[in-house]
Amino acid sequence: MSNRQKSTIVVVGGGGAGATVVRRLSKKLDPQRHNLVLITSRNRFAYLPASLRLLVSRDTPIETVFMPYDKVFDKFPGQLKIGTVISVEENKRGGGGGGIAVLDGGEQVVYDVLVVATGSSWEGLVAFPDEESLYKEHVELWRNKFQKAENIVIVGGGAVGIETAGEIKDVYPNKPVTIVQGSKYLLNDIYPQKFRVDLERRLRLRGINIIFDDVIEGQPRVGADAPLKTRKGTPIECDLLVTARGAGPNTSLLRLLPSSPLTDRGYVKVLPTLQVQSHPSIFALGDIVDLPEAKQFAKTAGHATVVVTNILTFLKGEQPKEKCQAGKEIIIVSNGRNGGASYLGILWGLRFGDFLSKTVKSKDLMVGLARKGLGLPATI
Numbered sequence: 001m002s003n004r005q006k007s008t009i010v011v012v013g014g015g016g017a018g019a020t021v022v023r024r025l026s027k028k029l030d031p032q033r034h035n036l037v038l039i040t041s042r043n044r045f046a047y048l049p050a051s052l053r054l055l056v057s058r059d060t061p062i063e064t065v066f067m068p069y070d071k072v073f074d075k076f077p078g079q080l081k082i083g084t085v086i087s088v089e090e091n092k093r094g095g096g097g098g099g100i101a102v103l104d105g106g107e108q109v110v111y112d113v114l115v116v117a118t119g120s121s122w123e124g125l126v127a128f129p130d131e132e133s134l135y136k137e138h139v140e141l142w143r144n145k146f147q148k149a150e151n152i153v154i155v156g157g158g159a160v161g162i163e164t165a166g167e168i169k170d171v172y173p174n175k176p177v178t179i180v181q182g183s184k185y186l187l188n189d190i191y192p193q194k195f196r197v198d199l200e201r202r203l204r205l206r207g208i209n210i211i212f213d214d215v216i217e218g219q220p221r222v223g224a225d226a227p228l229k230t231r232k233g234t235p236i237e238c239d240l241l242v243t244a245r246g247a248g249p250n251t252s253l254l255r256l257l258p259s260s261p262l263t264d265r266g267y268v269k270v271l272p273t274l275q276v277q278s279h280p281s282i283f284a285l286g287d288i289v290d291l292p293e294a295k296q297f298a299k300t301a302g303h304a305t306v307v308v309t310n311i312l313t314f315l316k317g318e319q320p321k322e323k324c325q326a327g328k329e330i331i332i333v334s335n336g337r338n339g340g341a342s343y344l345g346i347l348w349g350l351r352f353g354d355f356l357s358k359t360v361k362s363k364d365l366m367v368g369l370a371r372k373g374l375g376l377p378a379t380i
Contacts, residue, residue, distance in 0.1 A: 006035050007315055010101055010111035012085045012253070014040025015048075016297050017286030018117035019072055019374060020304040026076035028312055036078040037109060038069070039101065042130045043082050045069060045374055049297055050365040051126050052160070053337075055142040056167040062139060063380045064367045066132075071375030083107065084130075085253045088114065090279065098281050101253075113311055116268065116276070116284045118250040120295065124243035125164065149175065149240035153228060155216045157181030158188070159333050161244035162199065166335035169206045178209040178236055180216050190294050190329055195343045195351050202335055202353075216241070247295075249288040263290050272323035273310050274303060281314070283307045293326050302327055334362035 009025060011018045022038050029036055044066040054060045069080055083103040090099035098112040122128075125142060128135045146152070152168060154161045157179045165177050179186075185196040186203075200210060214230040220241070222228050228238040249266045259278040261269045267290035269277040274289065276282040285303035287295040303324060310320030329345040340357030344350040360366075368378035 006033055007112040008035040008037065008098075008110060009113045009115065009311060009315075010037045010039060010109055011115040011117060012039050012101060013117035013119055013250075013286070014038055014042070014045055014069065014072075015117065015119045015286070016370075016373075017119065017300040017303060018115065019045055019069075020300055021115055021117060021285070021307055022072050022078065023074065023373065023375065024304060024308045025311065026072075026074040026078060028308065029076060031077055034315070036073065036076060037081060037111075038072065038078065039081045039083060039085055039103070039109065040069075041082070041084045042128075042135075043069075043132065045072075046128060047367065047370045048126060050367050050370075051128070052164050052167050053365060055125060055139060056146050056164070057171050058143055061380060062136065064365070066135070067371060067374055067376060069374070074375060081107075081109070085118075087256050088116075088253055088282070090257065090281075112281065113314060114282045115307060115311070116251075116254065116282060116288065117286045118253065118288055120247035120287045121250040122247045123245070126160065145240055146172065151175075151237040152177045152240045152242060153216070153222075153236055153238040154179045154242045154244050156244035156246065157183075157186040157210065157212075158244065158246055159331070161242075162186060162203065163334050164242060164244055165203060165208045166206070166339070169208065170336035170338075173207075176209070176237070177207075178211060178238075179203070180211045180214060180230060180236075182213070182215045184212050186210070187331075187333075188294075191331065191343055192349055195341065195349075198351065198353075199333060199341050202339065202341055206335065206339075211236070219243070247287070251288050270324075273320040274306050274324050275310070275320060283311065291324070291326065294329055294331065296331065298330065299327070332357050332361040334365065337362055 011022050047065050050064045054065045085101045086104050087102045091097040100108045100110050161179050168177050186199050187196050214232045222238045222241050228236045251266050261276045268284040268288050270289050274283050276284050285307050286300050306322045306324045309322040313320045332342045334340040339354040340362045342352040342357045372378050
């Protein structure tokens with residue numbers, strides 16, 4: 001059967017969500033009847049949960065974050081394209097008839113089914129460039145910044161801000177670190193107050209200062225000749241300002257679709273089947289979907305199960321039926337290599353401290369599991 005007679009599934013985004021879908025589809029699709037294409041802007045998978053340790057600690061190998069796609073298709077003859085999709089155009093006949101994904105270089109990739117797993121748009125610390133030489137420079141730049149800094153201020157008291165502070169204290173225990181958080185507690189109100197207060201206690205025990213209910217506006221210049229002040233006027237000694245604000249969805253590629261599937265904040269409106277509203281041949285998952293749940297790497301496995309099941313049904317000409325169910329909120333926040341706090345939203349809400357958090361996540365940040373998910377050996 002020629003390529004034009006085969007059904008083509010195109011996955012846009014090679015992060016945790018996209019790579020998981022590709023791995024699972026590779027084991028289900030028939031090479032005689034299907035093409036599978038992964039389009040990603042970087043030639044390496046980026047495992048962001050391990051990135052903060054990489055950026056602070058010179059002892060952390062770059063391979064703990066950036067991993068090859070060599071085994072992502074398993075034995076399926078899939079195609080990896082390096083590029084950025086800038087727009088999606090559906091066939092004019094509509095009715096779920098596929099379309100084209102347009103890359104930044106002008107190339108057009110025809111699809112019968114499109115999976116959008118483009119993840120979040122980050123700024124500052126974890127905004128890694130796509131080119132290998134540039135993201136290596138980015139890592140070295142931040143390592144030098146942390147080494148030279150004398151007073152570090154982190155903007156944002158979410159998981160990224162908290163974990164950054166913990167990594168800094170592991171490597172530079174005597175350097176002053178301050179977190180500025182816009183609300184009255186760390187994290188957000190998806191999690192119970194007792195858990196958020198316990199996290200604060202654990203950070204303060206390591207000498208981390210926290211300023212609540214205040215913000216740092218914009219990207220002010222810092223240094224000895226430019227004292228940093230919060231919106232409320234609180235002065236803070238600072239020669240390194242680290243932005244760890246919440247990331248936004250990377251969904252501009254869908255902005256030109258008719259019957260816009262994007263919310264005012266840029267999230268993708270989806271049906272329970274994770275098909276994009278009014279666009280049945282397009283599926284979306286991961287951080288970009290408009291679902292009432294925390295945006296977490298751990299959510300991708302459940303989303304991928306729904307998407308893969310429904311794609312296989314869709315390819316048969318049948319109506320997808322598998323539905324995404326909001327799961328219980330689970331979070332493990334590391335506090336350096338040897339500590340952290342965990343919350344499991346089951347029963348009455350279970351909270352755990354350093355031992356479980358270290359055992360499950362903090363010690364190695366689950367790098368081995370991430371590698372196995374790509375079909376790679378667990379050890380580097």
